[in-house]
Amino acid sequence: MAIAQVTIVPIGTGSTSLSGYVAELQRVLERAGGPVRYELTAMSTIIEGELEDILQVVREMHEAPFAQGALRVSTTLTIDDRRDKAASIRSKVESVERKLRG
Amino acid sequence: MAIAQVTIVPIGTGSTSLSGYVAELQRVLERAGGPVRYELTAMSTIIEGELEDILQVVREMHEAPFAQGALRVSTTLTIDDRRDKAASIRSKVESVERKLRG
Amino acid sequence: MAIAQVTIVPIGTGSTSLSGYVAELQRVLERAGGPVRYELTAMSTIIEGELEDILQVVREMHEAPFAQGALRVSTTLTIDDRRDKAASIRSKVESVERKLRG
Amino acid sequence: MAIAQVTIVPIGTGSTSLSGYVAELQRVLERAGGPVRYELTAMSTIIEGELEDILQVVREMHEAPFAQGALRVSTTLTIDDRRDKAASIRSKVESVERKLRG
Numbered sequence: 001m002a003i004a005q006v007t008i009v010p011i012g013t014g015s016t017s018l019s020g021y022v023a024e025l026q027r028v029l030e031r032a033g034g035p036v037r038y039e040l041t042a043m044s045t046i047i048e049g050e051l052e053d054i055l056q057v058v059r060e061m062h063e064a065p066f067a068q069g070a071l072r073v074s075t076t077l078t079i080d081d082r083r084d085k086a087a088s089i090r091s092k093v094e095s096v097e098r099k100l101r102g
Numbered sequence: 103m104a105i106a107q108v109t110i111v112p113i114g115t116g117s118t119s120l121s122g123y124v125a126e127l128q129r130v131l132e133r134a135g136g137p138v139r140y141e142l143t144a145m146s147t148i149i150e151g152e153l154e155d156i157l158q159v160v161r162e163m164h165e166a167p168f169a170q171g172a173l174r175v176s177t178t179l180t181i182d183d184r185r186d187k188a189a190s191i192r193s194k195v196e197s198v199e200r201k202l203r204g
Numbered sequence: 205m206a207i208a209q210v211t212i213v214p215i216g217t218g219s220t221s222l223s224g225y226v227a228e229l230q231r232v233l234e235r236a237g238g239p240v241r242y243e244l245t246a247m248s249t250i251i252e253g254e255l256e257d258i259l260q261v262v263r264e265m266h267e268a269p270f271a272q273g274a275l276r277v278s279t280t281l282t283i284d285d286r287r288d289k290a291a292s293i294r295s296k297v298e299s300v301e302r303k304l305r306g
Numbered sequence: 307m308a309i310a311q312v313t314i315v316p317i318g319t320g321s322t323s324l325s326g327y328v329a330e331l332q333r334v335l336e337r338a339g340g341p342v343r344y345e346l347t348a349m350s351t352i353i354e355g356e357l358e359d360i361l362q363v364v365r366e367m368h369e370a371p372f373a374q375g376a377l378r379v380s381t382t383l384t385i386d387d388r389r390d391k392a393a394s395i396r397s398k399v400e401s402v403e404r405k406l407r408g
Contacts, residue, residue: 118216
């Protein structure tokens with residue numbers, strides 16, 4: 001399992017509001033269902049799952065703004081892939097919180 | 103006010119665990135106090151505040167891993183600065199959630 | 205065709221030097237051959253090609269540090285995908301240079 | 307000295323073309339003069355200099371699209387700061403090329 005962070009921005013849409021595009025990205029993730037878990041933050045969407053499943057859903061998310069009429073899309077993906085130990089969205093945050101209390 | 107996302111990674115530390123470094127970043131933010139609000143996610147720290155205050159605290163965060171012994175640090179910062187409308191960590195997420203319910 | 209920028213960093217390797225890992229990424233790209241063109245910069249590798257080919261080669265590049273012994277890898281990919289006009293690594297830079305002379 | 311990579315994108319401008327904005331970023335860098343060296347690539351601008359000088363010029367670059375009329379700007383900055391050894395835009399690329407010939 002890997003954890004990823006993705007931000008997808010349509011360019012040249014004429015409106016400073018992006019929430020309609022971000023909502024559509026969440027719908028793509030919802031439809032993807034089982035293979036990945038995700039969480040929306042103010043700056044990106046965090047996705048947890050097998051690397052192949054993450055890449056597959058990011059591929060679909062990248063198409064969403066085009067389907068909504070955008071002609072240029074900038075997608076930024078960061079993958080954190082750790083193979084010596086199981087990690088999850090929750091365990092990563094908890095690990096820091098333990099250190100802060102500790 | 104702007105919203106930013108920052109990820110700071112020490113390179114060449116010999117351990118795959120980063121939580122001790124990330125915890126220290128949270129302590130830097132805690133000490134910064136009033137000027138900025140922040141939120142830890144599994145992939146980054148999200149910061150809300152005046153642009154100058156964000157840049158100031160990111161500058162301090164970038165030094166933290168060096169103070170802990172790292173010799174090379176990679177810092178990635180994304181700033182979302184919107185000047186036609188007030189935005190906050192909370193309002194950005196709520197705006198997407200409204201569209202999803204809508 | 206899309207243009208992408210990718211930075212792949214092994215975490216916890218014990219050495220601040222990354223050039224051996226970056227050299228291996230260039231070998232992966234060389235083997236990928238025809239489908240993509242690429243260019244090494246001081247901060248990333250820029251890749252031009254069909255989106256599917258870019259994603260395929262980035263997938264292979266992401267595995268390279270693991271094959272060299274890394275246990276955790278951080279991969280950051282930015283895709284610039286413009287569908288109203290053909291763009292290339294060269295045409296993007298030339299377009300800015302024309303504006304600067306202009 | 308540190309090396310950084312910065313990409314600055316105006317959001318909601320109504321045109322898919324960004325070259326006029328990127329050209330203006332180069333002018334900001336030109337005016338900054340001595341303290342930093344820079345290089346335009348197809349996906350970002352790479353800057354080399356003292357960390358404080360880099361942050362100062364990125365701060366000015368971030369304002370440029372607003373001065374050109376943009377109301378929302380997304381700025382992504384990656385800083386590679388190595389303190390065990392001098393590094394430059396040129397030396398980083400040469401180090402990889404030496405390994406490839408090697």
